[in-house]
Amino acid sequence: MLLGSSELANFDRDGFLIIRKLFSEEEVFILRKEAARIAQVEAECVIREGKSKTPKIMFRMHETDGPTGSKIYNATPRLPRILRPAIQLLQDDQLYLHHSKINLKSAIEGSVWPWHQDFGQWQLDGIKNPDLVTFMIMLDDATELGGCLYFQPASHKSGRIKPFWDETTPYKFLALPPDDVQRSLREGLAPVPITGKPGDTVIFHCNLLHASGQNLSPTDRWQVYFCFNRVSNHPSDVEQPRPDYVRSLNWSVMEAVDDTAIIQAEAIIS
Ligand code: SIN
Ligand code: MN
Secondary structure (H helix, E strand, O other): OOOOHHHHHHHHHHOEEEEOOOOOHHHHHHHHHHHHHHOOOOOOOEEEEOOOOEEEEEEOOOOOOOOOOOHHHHHHHHOHHHHHHHHHHHOOOOEEEEEEEEEEEOOOOOOOEEEEOHHHHHHHOOOOOOOOEEEEEEOOOEOOOOOOEEEOOOHHHHOOOOOEEEOOOOOOEEEOOHHHHHHHHHHOOOOEEEOEOOOOEEEEEOOOOEEEOOOOOOOOEEEEEEEEEEHHHOOOOOOOOOOOOOOOOOOOOOOOOOOOHHHHHHHHHO
8 A cells, every 4th residue: 555645745734644444354353362462461561550450551562572572563564554655654665663562541541641742752762853653553443532642733843842751650751841732732733533443543753742531431442553763763872771672773674574464473373
């Protein structure tokens, strides 16, 4: 699959693009089953929350080694329908993943992600240019009650805003200072809820302002994220680098796999 010129123009204008039904029901079933398997792993890169101790976030499924490594999630970002649009958007065929993650925002307990820009952290990881794109795949219905993502359209055009260290949620990270969020929301476009069905996929720019609320619904909201960077834009050395499950040092160029690779990988495993 390739993006058309109007889709590329919309991505440039809004900072995001929604592609409905990019994954079949069978593929979503396999991805969900594999996510449930990884959620049982006890490792530093699986961060849990709530009484149920469900992972709020788990990282590094796209490698085949390590506690959360997965052949299925290694294949997913290499499918032509993902890798080719990533190459188009970054205008470079030498890409790797800065990281991958699955956010299991569990029913009732799944907590907020405060307003932030991903490049707020990634610049401090040593990445020079804000030229990364993230593909998010929905594994459940994403609803407003269930804590879907919200994007502020076109906010990526304003550039990076200096973040602060937010300790309010079980996964502590660099969020946007409340004053800057208020200014952006008052002066810019109204945020839009990113709702959808399992298999729907969203691509977004690393400077886009985004957030999501508590899951108040009786159902989980599982979402998978693959963050693409150009090999030429890989991080430089920084003092006290974050672990490689969030700041990958595997800059090997990603090669496309067959479009049926998720189903094939599942057949080999089971
Ligand atoms: C993120 O921005 O990294 C996570 C947001 C979400 O899963 O709602
Ligand atoms: Mn984010």
